[in-house]
Amino acid sequence: QVQLVQSGAEMKKPGASMKVSCQASGHTFTSYGVNWVRQAPGQGLEWMGWISGYNGNTNYAQNFQGRVTMTTDTSTSTAYMELRSLRSDDTAVYYCAREGLGHGSNYFDSWGQGTLVTVSS
Amino acid sequence: EIVMTQSPATLSVSPGERATLSCRASQSVSSNLAWHQQKRGQAPRLLIYGASTRATGVPARFSGSGSGTEFTLTISSLQSEDFAVYYCQQYSNWPYSFGQGTKLEIK
Numbered sequence: 001q002v003q004l005v006q007s008g009a010e011m012k013k014p015g016a017s018m019k020v021s022c023q024a025s026g027h028t029f030t031s032y033g034v035n036w037v038r039q040a041p042g043q044g045l046e047w048m049g050w051i052s053g054y055n056g057n058t059n060y061a062q063n064f065q066g067r068v069t070m071t072t073d074t075s076t077s078t079a080y081m082e083l084r085s086l087r088s089d090d091t092a093v094y095y096c097a098r099e100g101l102g103h104g105s106n107y108f109d110s111w112g113q114g115t116l117v118t119v120s121s
Numbered sequence: 122e123i124v125m126t127q128s129p130a131t132l133s134v135s136p137g138e139r140a141t142l143s144c145r146a147s148q149s150v151s152s153n154l155a156w157h158q159q160k161r162g163q164a165p166r167l168l169i170y171g172a173s174t175r176a177t178g179v180p181a182r183f184s185g186s187g188s189g190t191e192f193t194l195t196i197s198s199l200q201s202e203d204f205a206v207y208y209c210q211q212y213s214n215w216p217y218s219f220g221q222g223t224k225l226e227i228k
Contacts, residue, residue, distance in 0.1 A: 035217070037165075037219075044208065044219060044220075044221045044222045045157075045159075045165065045208055045210075045219040045222075046219070047216055047217040047218060047219065050215070050217075059215050059216075061216045062122075062216065095164055095165070097165075099212070103153075104153065104171070106153075106212050107153075107155045107167065107170035107171070107212050108155065108157070108165075108167060108210070108212070109167050109170070109176065110167070111164040111165050111166065111167075112164065113164055114164050
């Protein structure tokens with residue numbers, strides 16, 4: 001079955017960078033896109049951006065432009081999300097979510113288990 | 122940017138009763154609307170996509186309706202496992218956006 005397995009929890013200092021991985025299995029990685037969504041403690045869901053598993057095209061949310069880079073490694077069916085210049089308000093659980101390619105099919109049908117990133121001095 | 126607004130923020134319902142959750146988009150998203158369920162300490166789970174299509178394995182007591190800017194998620198007879206937070210999400214246009222969530226709690 002479709003699975004997205006994310007890397008483990010991290011603790012970072014302000015100003016540092018984080019990189020979370022999301023390894024897919026049970027489907028053809030290049031036939032889907034991967035979204036990244038974060039959730040601060042006690043808060044709602046915030047979309048960060050999207051990357052195509054097919055060609056690596058990306059689209060980032062304005063809030064993260066210049067600080068985020070999303071990449072893929074099709075040889076291992078893994079998506080990565082790097083966030084730089086971390087601040088305390090980047091403390092959150094970060095999720096990856098699969099979406100179908102093509103308008104109308106681009107809903108999030110499978111989610112990773114989440115990765116807690118804590119930013120603290 | 123499309124703003125999604127959910128109401129109410131919290132809904133208190135007794136088991137066995139019906140729950141109706143609302144979601145409004147600031148501009149039309151056609152039928153490109155999904156509902157996700159999130160239980161405490163868990164990742165979200167897709168319930169409904171295309172405004173009204175149940176995802177694989179979702180019980181028939183969950184139904185979605187609406188198009189354009191007004192959407193509804195109905196749970197016909199609440200079970201104990203349904204008490205959770207529900208988010209609507211539009212995937213019509215980038216940036217994708219979520220509502221702030223409706224917490225469904227036991228009355």
